[in-house]
Amino acid sequence: MGDAILHNANLGYLTVFVLSIFVGIEVISKVPSILHTPLMSGSNAIHGVILIGSMWVLGTSHSTLTEILGFLAVILATLNVVGGFTVTDRMLEMFKAKPEPKKKEEEVAK
Amino acid sequence: MSRGTILDLCYLVAAVTFILALKGLSNPKRARTGNFIAMAGMALAIGATFFQPGLSHIGLIVIGMVIGAVVGIPASRMVKMTAMPQLVAIFNGVGGGAAALVAMTEFLGFGGQKPATYVTLEVLVGVLIGTVSFAGSAIAFIKLQELITGRPITYPGQQIVNALLGIGAIGLVIAVLITASTPLLWALLAVSALLGVLLVLPIGGADVPVLISLLNSLTGLAVAASGFTLGNNLLIVAGTLVGASGLLLTQMMCKAMGRSLPNILFSAFGSATITSSGGSQEDRPVRSATPEDIGVMLAYAHKVAIIPGYGLAVAQAQHIARELADELESKGIEVFYAIHPVAGRMPGHMNVLLAEANVPYDKLLEMDEANPQLGQCDVALVVGANDTVNPAAREAGSPISGMPIINADDAAQVVFLKRSMRPGFAGIENELLFNEKTTLVFGDAKETLTKMVASLAAS
Known part of the structure; x- marks a missing residue:
């Protein structure tokens, strides 16, 4: 019985999965091409949420081997999270700094 | 409310913040706030996980x-x-690696008991995709860092070796599904790593924007697979969002190249320089000028388009390009940047580069916005771009046929800043270089632009 591909709990996860695909496509299709790099880097940071999974497998491990693998996973996932968010912020900070100098330039141009 | 319920609610909040962050990216003004919101969501999710009942090794986790x-x-x-x-490539890779390790560790934790088939399948998907993403990203990193050549690396029988590895990986997946054998899972890990390396080696520099978004998507899917294994909705939502967005972006990049994904992944595009029929192309007359001449020419323009390419990034000429634009604007000349979607080495690369040089983002026009305006431009200044303005793309029979291009040739005058007559990445001769409207300025883009600014300021 445990071998069935679809029992209720799994169907729940599958539902979340399918709906997330639609949300993902819907949200991303509105991102303008000037923000494609921050989009990649931002979504990069988001998949760093695997850190939670890494914490869990390390925190519930019972052998040296799984402890080592879990520990490595925590390190890699942390790198992913902090690196992803920091890089994205650096990029977006640059995009943010625009409005004021831009107005000045337009005045000069006119 | 039980502790488990509270934790699940925290995860739900985190999932919502991730969606809000992606939504924020629809507008440069809200994008940074969105990123902060996602950071807060991530912090909440991580913090909550420490309170999971049954979690030990807290010290090790913190270390x-x-x-x-x-x-x-x-x-x-x-x-x-x-x-x-x-x-971006390397941070993507470590995420894929982490996802593979999580799946692996979870499987080992079953302690030899054969888990339900669907659990094994989720583990296998996580290991396979996560490892391919990790190894592929590592090679992409090495290529971009120019530790090895950015050109495609090919060898005889490459396609066959890759196909065999692919079949081997699928065979191992089936074998592990039946036997739940741990050694075979390790073998799958090794084969996946090799597959990741070998798949990325033949992909050339100019195709890397497609590759990076694809790898990003793969990592997302690996995370989603781990989410299924661990029964965690947050991992499923976050991983799937990234997977879907990466696939969509990959599709957009393919469209911007006018090529299919299999063609980009497997054709080792740009590995050979295609010499076009003439053969004596280099003897054909081109018009060249000094940067100072161009500076004077620009002083008499009313509207100028700057078309950047990867060469701008290589020469680190983004700041001086901005100075040139400032100088033009101070003379009342209208300036905009025409950005091709695949210019550079990742999606949107040119936009980030120019944003770093404080170019206001409303001056960065996407190809579809820029093209109708090029007809009104007196000068189209092509800095370090080639294939993205090559008119050969409009004709049949060229390797880049069907790739949408920036219509630089619509402008009254075209100025190319080039290091040499060498063709662009695709290895195709660019007819625009020989056009009667075209003037070439040879040399390093940064130096050339510096001289042009000086000459423009003086005239």
């Missing part, structure tokens, strides 16, 4: 996180903006 942060924060803070594509 691992400290190591990751100590390495990651300075690396991402200090790296120059021009090295961004590499950095």
